[in-house]
């Protein structure tokens with residue numbers, strides 16, 4: 001039988017595994033930072049209407065520039081993130097992963113480098129590799145905040161072409177302060193100049209204001225967002241960015257023509273009509289996230305401050321480490337995420353019932369191991 005290694009694949013892909021958390025059929029799934037609330041019935045009906053309209057035009061290619069959708073996304077950001085943007089500042093693609101891929105195809109690539117501050121969203125490094133961009137790993141403090149001084153020094157020394165700042169950070173939940181973003185942006189401009197990408201996939205869940213207003217006067221800054229988390233639409237695959245219009249023009253050099261299907265555009269527009277209802281679920285999830293932090297601490301766990309819809313908890317330094325606890329929770333029917341951060345696991349905020357089941361499982365498991 002032919003295996004991957006028998007094929008003439010690129011050397012940097014040899015021995016690698018595809019990214020992805022296990023998709024297991026267990027009662028409580030809190031491992032991929034999904035929104036646990038299905039879309040409301042009213043919105044489901046609106047999607048059906050809008051998709052029916054789109055279906056009547058499927059013999060034609062969709063709007064290649066997704067202008068109506070970008071206009072609505074810009075209006076959403078202007079209303080919720082404290083900074084006025086228009087459709088020329090916004091670009092959309094199939095998930096923010098595709099947005100990030102387009103950014104790296106445009107600003108990274110052969111002979112270029114990108115940096116992230118780890119542990120962070122591992123797809124930044126994986127997409128870098130997929131686009132032939134060399135990946136550099138920058139430092140964090142022990143409490144998982146970015147070590148600004150060390151990060152500035154690393155940028156000055158390594159002169160990366162793309163700097164990723166994930167805020168709130170996955171998997172730790174840590175938000176990044178404006179001062180840090182400004183310091184890293186300035187260091188990146190002095191060194192090269194290079195692009196700074198703020199990944200705000202979890203922005204709506206933060207206690208803090210969005211970093212979007214930092215776009216003012218910073219043409220090499222990009223903020224990425226997604227409808228996968230706050231809009232409860234991970235299955236839709238719709239991510240977007242806000243930046244200077246020149247960045248939007250630049251990513252169009254690498255996007256595939258008609259990359260956003262008419263069905264995707266119609267569904268996203270329907271979801272945006274129901275923004276207020278969906279943001280109501282975000283408020284519930286923020287309360288549940290804060291409850292998880294409190295209750296895990298009461299159970300004796302260490303918990304990293306979280307501004308996202310998930311919580312990093314530990315420390316499991318005993319026999320088998322975090323992975324043994326991950327397995328014991330799974331044996332109780334609760335799936336959380338082992339991101340490979342030694343001693344730590346990550347749990348997504350679910351419904352109150354799912355979170356209760358998770359907390360019961362932690363109680364049972366930690367009692368066993370004590």
Ligand code: PMP
Pocket residue numbers: 032033094095096097098121166169170199201202225226227228234237238239
């Ligand atoms: N950025 C971060 C930090 C994420 O955690 C994720 C998804 N887990 C993404 C981007 C990608 O999300 P999507 O492609 O669904 O928009």
